[in-house]
Amino acid sequence: MTVAVFADPLGPRGKIKVAVATLFGGVAVAGVLYVAFRRFQSNGQLEGKLWSDLFTGESLRFFWGGLKNTLKLAGVSLVLALVLGMVLALARLSRRTPVRWLATLWLQFFRGVPLVVLMLFFYFGLDIPNYTAIIMGLTLYNSAVLAEIIRAGILSLDRGQREAAFAIGMTDGQAMRAVVLPQAIRRMVPALVSQLVVLLKDTSLGVAVLYEELLRRGELAGEFLKNKLQAFLFVAAIFLIVNLLLSSAARWLEGRQGKAKKVAPGGPVRVSGVEDLTVA
C-alpha cells in the first residue's frame, strides 16, 4: 500500500499544508542534527586527530583484520549451520516420531537460549578456546533457525512434486534428493541471505569472550587511540555498509525469483530475520 492510498491527491490547500509540514519536518530534522553536532563540538569530539587516527594505514589494517575475522566467523558457522540445519529439517519431517521429537526439542532449546549465554558457557564453563566457542554457539543457534527455514522451503513445495517422484518409482530418499530439495533450496536462497545478515551481526557477540572480531578490535583501537566514540561509530558504519549490501542482495534475489515462473506458486520463502522469525 503506498502513500497515495491514505490521502486524496492533494488540492492547492493540501499541497500548501504538506509543503509547510515538509518545511517544519525538515527544520526539525536539521535541528536534531545541529544539536548532535553541537554536542560533539562542545565536547571536543570533532577534533580532527580523533577521527584521522582511525584512517592511518596501521589502524585500517587493524580494522581490516577484525573484519576478516568477523567474516570468517560468519562464513564458517554458516556452512556448519547449513549442514546441521539440513539434518535437523529432515529429522523434523521424519516419519519416526522419536526422531521428530528429538529434533523439535533441539530446536526449541537452541532457539530459546540466548546466544551469548551459549558462548559464555562454552568458553568459561567448558574451557573451549574463544574462537571455537563462538563458532559452536553460532552454529548451534543458527542450525535451529536454518532448519525452520529449510523446512518451510520443503513444505512450500507443491505436494504433487513428491507424489510424482513416487509415481515413477523413486524411494523416499531419492525423491527428497533429486526432486524436492533442489527446488526447495532455490526458494530458500533469499531467506538464507537475510539470515546471513543476522549471523554477521551476531558475530559481534564474540566481544564477550574477547575474540578479536571487528567490535573487539574497535574497542582495542579506541582504548589505544583514546577515541572510543569514533572507533565504535566506525565499527557501526562498517557493519551497516556490509549488511546493507547483503540485504539488497537478498532483495534482488527475491525480486528475481518473484519474476521467474519456475518457483511459482508460493514464490520464495519469506523470513524476516530471526528478530521476528515468522516463516510465512
Place this chain on the structure above:
Amino acid sequence: MGVLLDNLPAFGEGLRTTAALTLASYLVALVLGTFVAAMRVSPIPPLRWLGTVWTETLRNVPLTVLFFVFFFGFTKIGVSYVPFVSAVIVLGCYTSAFVAEAIRSGINSVAPGQAEAARALGLTFAQVLGTIVLPQALRTVVAPLGSLFVALIKNTSIAFTIAVVELTRVVKELASVTGEAIPLYLGAAVAYLLLALPSSAVIGAIERKVAIRR
C-alpha cells in the same frame, strides 16, 4: 546443583531484572515502532526519510555495537545514563525498528479499499491511519510482534556487556566466584526457556483471540 540453590536469591534478582528490562524495552519499542511505521507511510517526505534511516540503521547494526556506541561512546558527548536505563533505551530503539517493519507490513496487508472507503467518508490521514487501518493492521501482526518479544527476552542478555546486573551477568559473576560454571549456565538456560516458552504460549492465545474470522 547445590550452587544454584545456594545462590537462589541472587539468581532470582537477576531474573527479575531480566524480566523488567524486557517489559520496559518492549513498551518503548511498541510506542516508538508504531510512530516510526506511521512516519514511513506519511505524506511528508522528511518524516518518511527519517523513518527509513531509523529502521535501516538500527536493523543493520549489531545490537552489541549499539550498546557499545551508546554506553561507552556517547558518554564522551555527555549522554550517559545508569546501565539499566541505557539498556532500556538501546533495546527499545533497536526493537522499535523491527516493530516498525512488522507494523508496516501489517499496514500493507490491509486491503486498500479500507483506506479508500475511509477517505471517501472524508477522514484525514491521521484518522484513516489511526481509526481504520492500524486497528486492522495490528491484529495481523500479533505473531511477529510476539516473536519480537521472545527475541527481546534473549537480547536482554547482551546488556550484561554494559554491566546491567541481569540474569547473564549474575550467572557469569557467580561462575567466576564459585568455579561451578556448568550448573549455573544450565540453570540460566532453563530460566530463559521458562521465560520464553510461556510467553510464546500467551502470544499464541492472544493471536487466536484477535484473529479476524472470515
